[in-house]
Amino acid sequence: MKEQTNIPTGKVERAGRFITTGLKVGSNYLKHYTRKLMDPSVSKDELHADNAEDIYDTLSHLKGSALKVAQMLSMDKGMLPKAYSDLFAMSQYSAPPLSGPLVVNTFLKTLGKTPTQLYDKFDMTASNAASIGQVHKAFKNGKPLAIKIQYPGVANSVKSDLRIVKPFAVRIVGMSQVDMDKYFDEIETKLLEETDYKLELRRSMELSAQCAHIPNLVFPGYYPELSSDRIITMDWLEGHHLKEFLQRNPSQEARNQIGQALWDFYDFQMHQLKRVHADPHPGNFLMRDDGTVGIFDFGCIKEIPELFYTNYFMLTDKEILKDEATRMQIYTNLEMIHPTDTQKEIDFYSGLFQQMIDLLTLPFTQETFDFGNEAYFQEIYAYMDYLYNLKEIRDSKVARGSRHSLYVNRTYFGLYSILSDLKAEIYTGAGRFKLLQQPPVAV
Structure with missing residues (x-):
């Protein structure tokens, strides 16, 4: 890959690159709709491919927080069109x-x-x-x-880059401006820490x-x-990133062993340390044929507040959620339901959330779980797509979910994605965590 001899560091120069890219994206849309007038069967695949290439070319040469946002988006399967996710994934270790x-x-x-x-x-x-x-x-x-x-x-361009990249993120993801505003402060804090x-x-x-x-x-x-x-x-x-590791056709035993090690790593951090390696993209792990995995890059660490932790993991306890009043209080504490919501809104969103929680917490409710079960992930992606296209959600003026959920959810989505690619079958029950407990090490 061709090396860069310089990186634009001035705010004006970096903003100029984004403006130029925005004009290219606008031109791509114009070409797409012109072609669609001539042929109504034209899909958006070519539009997405052109936009993804233009945006990634700009972000990969600017580096920094703008490229990091692209990397984060690439980890959430189903959030982006495939053309974006495939190209943006390169920012994990191939910029x-x-x-x-x-x-x-x-x-x-x-x-x-x-x-x-x-x-x-x-x-x-x-x-x-990388980014x-x-x-x-x-x-x-x-x-x-x-x-x-x-x-x-x-480090000096984090704040200005995020202000510029936000409109791109809003347009690509389809998320409303209010949703992005709520979480960009959290993203900015973490990106400053990473520098x-x-x-x-x-x-x-x-x-x-x-x-x-x-x-x-x-x-x-x-x-x-x-x-x-x-x-x-x-x-x-020594070791291989996930894609190269899988190309070596590793044994199922090695896949399971690595998957178990990663689950244990995150389980221990989340439940005992209350701070977690919150950047679980494949570029941060090196996997070996003997079933061991190397872990590095602790730049992005999410500290988990006790109140958020308690309420978040109550969602994995079906017995607790059977009590309607308790369930509504948990949803309120996690900012999924708001005090200003009407009863109609409470009924609507609590129903959506309950189905999503049942899906995403399923591994926590079983002693063992097969992450190679493609039907499970297809059901998750189908439901996410359903939520994404719901008019009530797209038109909502209220962001739902605590800012703390951004990186915690990202951590689990990233972990689930890796375990799915590994097709690992592992122990996920509460008894597993008890085996890992030990007094924190003094350093």
Whole structure:
């Protein structure tokens, strides 16, 4: 893939790129409707493909929070047309990398030395490039290392990028402006945290130590003395990203073992630590044929407030939900139902939510669950599509759901998606979590 020799960092220049892309998208729509006048059978597939290519080309060269939003959207199967999700998924680890001079400049500015002065060997060609940074392989004292380098200007452009990318997100997803406004503050907070590599380094070391007892997980060691506010040095982990791993035709035993390890990883964080690795896209995991999985990139961590946690997981208890008054109170606490709702609105939305909850919490209510059950996921996607097209929801002036649900739901959607691709059959019952409990590790 061709390297980038520069990244636009000024607000005006970055905004100009978005405006140009917006004009291209508008032109694509004009061409589509012109063709449709001539041939009413023309579908939107070509329109989506043209728009996806134009938008991704812009986002992948701007990097940063704009590309991160595209990455987040690609994880939610069924939310985007396939042309978008397939292309946006490339931002997980296959975005255009930075050129060598920009890499060296980052080292000089933040560590005061070049890569060749710090490491015995440094590969100037990036191994992976994503939305906020790229990874290079290096060696020191015979040990292979992974060097994560943040793109220039990423931290300073988060706020302005999100203001610009919001209209694109509204148009692509079809979500109303009020819905996007409610959650963009949460997205902005998390993206600012992800650009703070000193915070990420500390969290990486803490969470790796606290989860080290979970079977079949592998975490890298970290090197603070070779890290800075824009560089993180860690051990190099061997393995394959999900797509390449599946192409190796792994055994069902290995799939199940990796799936169980990932479920245990998230279960332990959610229920004991109350803070969770909230970026479960395939680019953050390396899978091995022996059924172990390497985990890294703790830049996006969601701290879970106690009140939200209690109410959220009450949704997995069918006995609690049988009591109408309790169920309505939980919905209200989670901002799914609002005090200003009419009785008609309460009846309508509570019915929709209950069916969605029954579907999404099914794995929690069973001792074991087969994530290879395609009918289960088809039912989920069909129901999501039904909700997406409901006029009452599309015309709603009220956003439903706590801001905390954004990253918690994203975490479970991402986890479910990976487990589905693995076709893993695993233990999901409450007894599994009890096996993993241990006193938090002091770090």
